[in-house]
Amino acid sequence: MTTHTTARSGTGSEAVTPKPNRATLRDWAGLGVLALALLLVSVDATVLDLAVPAISGDLTPTTPQLLWIIDVYSFVLAGLLITMGTLGDRIGRRRLLLIGAAGFGLASAVAAFSVSPEMLIAARVLQGVAGATLMPATLGLIRSMFTDARQRTLAISVWGAMAGSGAAMGPLLGGWLLEHFWWGSVFLVNLPVMALLIVLGPMLVPESRDPNPGRFDLLSAGLSMLALIPIVYAVKEFAAHGPALNQLIAGVIGVVSSVVFIRRQRELDSPLIDLDLFKLPPFRAAVLTNLLSVFALAGVLFFGSQYLQLVLDKAPLQAGLLLIPGTFGSMAGSLFAAWLVGRWRPVSVLCGALITAAAGAALFWLLEADPSASVLPFMIGFLLIGLGVGVALTVSADMIITTAPAERAGNAAAISETALEAGVALGVAVLGSGVMAAFRHGLDLSAVPAAHTEAARESLGGAVEAARTLDEPAASSMLSAAHNAFVDGVHIAATGTTLILLVTAVITYRAATAKRRAK
Structure with missing residues (x-):
């Protein structure tokens, strides 16, 4: 296969070329393969959200173990993406992609058949290592395959749709699988897709690397x-x-x-990260947007899935179906982003997307602890968050990847993906932990037998299980207290998310203003 490179000027901007190469049908087919891989890696960041009750009942993890099961995958991804992006620049991005696909499939098989919290956490760590080889490779390869600016924006829009919608589709896929199979089935779907990537990747995706990578x-x-x-x-x-x-x-x-x-x-x-990129205000703003927009989405998915199942008493598949509007909103936002950028400045689109997501988070203040409460506030709020995050991810990724020299495409992609995965990890850690801290603080366990108080305090699922050991009316009182404590935590998390997104919009706008003043 031919190695793709693009000439660059010494300042890091693209050298002027008379006629960029137009993408071929094979390039677009290769994009489909890369998008499929990215979709699956993104799905795995959130696919366990709806499985939290099932995992809690089967493996009985503590609260810290449960949080690690959910987000250790994203921690490892975020920690290794820069390293793997730079490694791909050196050994070849396609080669790293194929190695990662094989490792991801094997780790998924181990996760599916885990018999203890520790084993599942270890399998998620291995998934994170393999996923870190896949994600920067996809965006770096797109940068080398699509040299025409308009086609590249469209290709990155497809990439953004897969990244955003994959995270949002995780609970829907997980809900359907949990309705028909055991919780480990959410991992087994990875195996055929990774096998397909290994077969089609060498045929459709050209190799690319940095011709002068320097010392690792x-x-x-x-x-x-x-x-x-x-x-x-x-x-x-x-x-x-x-x-x-x-x-x-x-x-x-x-x-x-x-x-x-x-x-x-x-x-x-030859640094692992080109810190000079952060001297550019649009680059800084785009990375921050990547981080905090996904921060909001991941946190909402973590506590939202529990709210739908354990407060509103929805079955896993029902809960997944209620997330469909937000899923489609994320996909539509990603695909619509290219049209929006064609009509308005990227910074205006980014700020509008962040404000839209903030409005969605604010709607979670309308969530109630009554199991008969309307689900509309959650659905509309998640729709606005998905729409805003979908647009923000695509526009920020395009800004990040087009700023960097082509030979450092993997490194720039890794910075983008590190921000994204750090956002997922921090969203679950900060917002999820905040919700659970408020839950424990407000939970009244005076009516719960001593043998069940520890489990009830660990999680909302544990409190629901503890209530089943009580007679009426103690069980109803216990459930009401648990639901109210959890929803109080959700209200606090919603307030924090709204403020974070609004502050990010202000920072993004100021970054663009600083750029114009500097000219």
Whole structure:
């Protein structure tokens, strides 16, 4: 296969070429293969959200274990994406893609048949390692396959639709599978898709790499992991158990590692991250948008799926179907983004998308703890969040990938994907932990037998199970208290999400204003 490269000027902008190559039918077919891989990796970030009650009943994890099962995948992805993106620049992005597909399939099989929380967490870690090889490779390959600017924007819109809708489709797919099979089935669907990728990838996707990659720095790779995971761990444990020395130590390790990592990147001739990219205000704004828009989506999916099943008493498939409007909103937003950017400036589109998502999060203040309450506030709120996040992800990804030199496409893609996956991990960790902390604080366990109080305090699912051991009216009183405590936590999370998205919109606008003033 031919290696794709694009000439660049010394300042990092594209060299002027008289006529960019138009994508061929084979390139578009290759895009379909890449999109399918990205869709599945994105689905796996949220597919377990609806399986939380089933996993809680089968494996009986503690609250920290349950949170790790849900988001350790995204932690590992976020920690390794930069490393894997740079590795793909060196050994070939298609080669890394195929290696990742094989590893992802194997890890999925292990996850499907896990018999303990620890085994499932370990399998999710392996999935994260393999997924980290897939995600930057997809966007880096798109950058090399589509050199025409208009076609590239359309291709990235398709990519964005897969990234955003994959996260939103996870609960729907999970709901259907849980309705018919056991919770491990949500992982087995990965196997045929990864097999298809391994077969079709060499035929449809051209190889691309950085022709002068420089030396790979293993120390930077380790520091990039230490810069993220300890901080998120500290946040999760603080929310679950309150302040403790181990959390302070973890937080300090994360902060110190971040400082050392940044300083090392400035000293290296071939850094893991090109920090000069962050000198561009639009690039900074796009990365921040990637991070915080997905932060909102992931947090909503985590506590929203529990609200639908454990408060409104919906079956897994019913809950998945109620998420369809938000799923389609995310897909429509991603595909519609190219048209919006053609009519308005990208920064205006980004700010509008963030404000739309913030309005959706604000609607969650209307959620009620009554099982007979209307589901419309949740559906409309999630629709607006999906629509806003879909547009924001696509526009920000296009800005990120077109800013970087072609030979650093994998690195730029990795920065984009790191922001995305860090957003998923932090959304579940911060918002999910916040909801559960409020739940425990407001839960009245005076009527619960001592043997069940620990399980009831660990999660809403545990409280529902504990209520089943009680006689009426104690069971009804217990359920009412649990529902009210959980929804109070959701209201707090909704307030935080709304404010975060609005602040991001302001920062994005100011970044564009700073660029214009500098000219």
